[in-house]
Amino acid sequence: MQDLQPDHRFNGVDTRLNEDLRLSALDELDLLDTPREEAFDRIARLIRYTFKVPVALISLMDAHRQWHKACIGLEAGEAERKDTFCRYPVASGEPLVIPDARLDPRVADNPHVTGPSGIRFYAGIPLKVGSGEVVGTLCAIDFAPREFSEEDLAALQDLAAITMREIELRQVAGTDALTDLLSRRAFKERALSAAKLATRHKQALSCLAIDIDHFKQINDTHGHAAGDAVLKAVATASSRALRTTDLIGRLGGEEFAALLPSTDRRGALEAAEKLRRAVQGVRVELGNVAIRATASVGVASLDPFSGDFDLLLAHADEAMYGAKRAGRNRTVVWQGAQTERRRVLKAGRIVFNNRHSTIDCTIRMLGEDGAGIDVWNSHDVPDRFTLTIGSQGSDRECKVTSRADKHIEVDFV
Structure with a gap:
C-alpha cells in the first residue's frame, strides 16, 4: 500500500x-x-x-x-x-x-x-x-x-x-444498449469514413449535434427510470425524422449526433428543424405524469478542403451551445469563426484573486480564441481569470462568455 x-x-x-x-x-x-x-x-x-x-x-x-x-x-x-x-x-x-x-x-x-x-x-x-x-x-x-x-x-x-x-x-460494441442507436465509438468510426468519402468525391456532408433540454431536471424530478424512458422516446423520434441513409448515434448521457450525407447547410437546417419538431412532440407517460421533451440542435457542414470530421462535430457542438444560450428548443447553424476549437480532454487550473485562489478544471474544447471548460460549480468561477494548461506550459487570460451549472465557455483576452 x-x-x-x-x-x-x-x-x-x-x-x-x-x-x-x-x-x-x-x-x-x-x-x-x-x-x-x-x-x-x-x-x-x-x-x-x-x-x-x-x-x-x-x-x-x-x-x-x-x-x-x-x-x-x-x-x-x-x-x-x-x-x-x-x-x-x-x-x-x-x-x-x-x-x-x-x-x-x-x-x-x-x-x-x-x-x-x-x-x-x-x-x-x-x-x-x-x-x-x-x-x-x-x-x-x-x-x-x-x-x-x-x-x-x-x-x-x-x-x-x-x-x-x-x-x-x-x-467493439456497435449499438447503445438503451436506445439501440449507434454507440459513440461506432458512430465516430462510420462518420470518419463518410467524411473521407465526401472529401474524395467532393460531396456535401453535414452534422447535427442534439442535446435534450433540462434533462438533469427530468432525472432529478422523476427519477432515472423516467430519464431512460425519455431518452428512448427521443432516440425513436429522432431516428424517424431522419432519412434511412443518415447516421445517428448517442454520444453521451443526453447528447446525440446525426450525420447527413449529400446534404448542404440549407438541407441540414431543414432536417434539423424536422428533427427538433419531432422531439418537441415526444410525450412520455408514467402513471399520472406526462413528461415532454425538447432539444437544442446545432448544424454544421463539412469543410471540403480539410475533410476533418472532428472539426465538423466541434462546429456542430458550438452551434448547439449557441442554441442553448439563445433559449433552448431551437436550431442554430454554425456560421464560422476566425479560429477553430477542437474537442480535447486536458487538465487545467483556473487562477484568480491575485493568484491566491485556484480551481481545478477539465478542458473539453480548445482553440486559439477560447475554450469550453468543465468545472465542479460554475458559480464559483469569476468572470475573468487566468487559465493554466500544464501540458502546454501556458497561461491564458480568460473572460467568461456563458455558464451552465458545471460548464463555462470562455474567450481568451
Whole structure:
C-alpha cells in the first residue's frame, strides 16, 4: 500500500507530468459521461454482495471530478476530485485500503468522513488500460471500520480485471444498449469514413449535434427510470425524422449526433428543424405524469478542403451551445469563426484573486480564441481569470462568455 500524500506527488514524483497521457487514455475509451450499463452495474452488485459493503463504485477520473460509471449505495453520480479517496490510487497506480478513516490523520478531515456520509472503510483498485495509464477505480466502501484480508484484496483485484475486460468489450460494441442507436465509438468510426468519402468525391456532408433540454431536471424530478424512458422516446423520434441513409448515434448521457450525407447547410437546417419538431412532440407517460421533451440542435457542414470530421462535430457542438444560450428548443447553424476549437480532454487550473485562489478544471474544447471548460460549480468561477494548461506550459487570460451549472465557455483576452 502507498502512503497517502497530496494526489499529485507520490515517492517524490510529480504525477501531474503524466496527467496529459492519462487523460488521453481516458479520452480514447469514449466512456466518460456515458449512460449506465447493466454489465457494470452487475459488477458493482458483486462487490456489494461479496464483501458485504453498503457502497460499491466503478469510477472514472478526469481532471476535476470522479464520475461514477456504476454506483450502488450513494445518490451522487460524481464527486469533486479533491475530496475523493480514489484520487490516491489514480495517482499512484497502486491499491489502497483504509481500515478506519477516522484514525488516519491524512484523510480524517475529508468531508466524506466528517460529513453526513461518514465513510470509515475504503478499498480501491486502480483501473489501468493496456499502456499502464490509470483511468479510474473500482472500490468498496463501508460506513463502519473493518479489516480487509489479502484474500479480499485479491478478489477485488479480480473484479477490477473483469471491469477492464468489460470496458474492452464495450469498445467493439456497435449499438447503445438503451436506445439501440449507434454507440459513440461506432458512430465516430462510420462518420470518419463518410467524411473521407465526401472529401474524395467532393460531396456535401453535414452534422447535427442534439442535446435534450433540462434533462438533469427530468432525472432529478422523476427519477432515472423516467430519464431512460425519455431518452428512448427521443432516440425513436429522432431516428424517424431522419432519412434511412443518415447516421445517428448517442454520444453521451443526453447528447446525440446525426450525420447527413449529400446534404448542404440549407438541407441540414431543414432536417434539423424536422428533427427538433419531432422531439418537441415526444410525450412520455408514467402513471399520472406526462413528461415532454425538447432539444437544442446545432448544424454544421463539412469543410471540403480539410475533410476533418472532428472539426465538423466541434462546429456542430458550438452551434448547439449557441442554441442553448439563445433559449433552448431551437436550431442554430454554425456560421464560422476566425479560429477553430477542437474537442480535447486536458487538465487545467483556473487562477484568480491575485493568484491566491485556484480551481481545478477539465478542458473539453480548445482553440486559439477560447475554450469550453468543465468545472465542479460554475458559480464559483469569476468572470475573468487566468487559465493554466500544464501540458502546454501556458497561461491564458480568460473572460467568461456563458455558464451552465458545471460548464463555462470562455474567450481568451
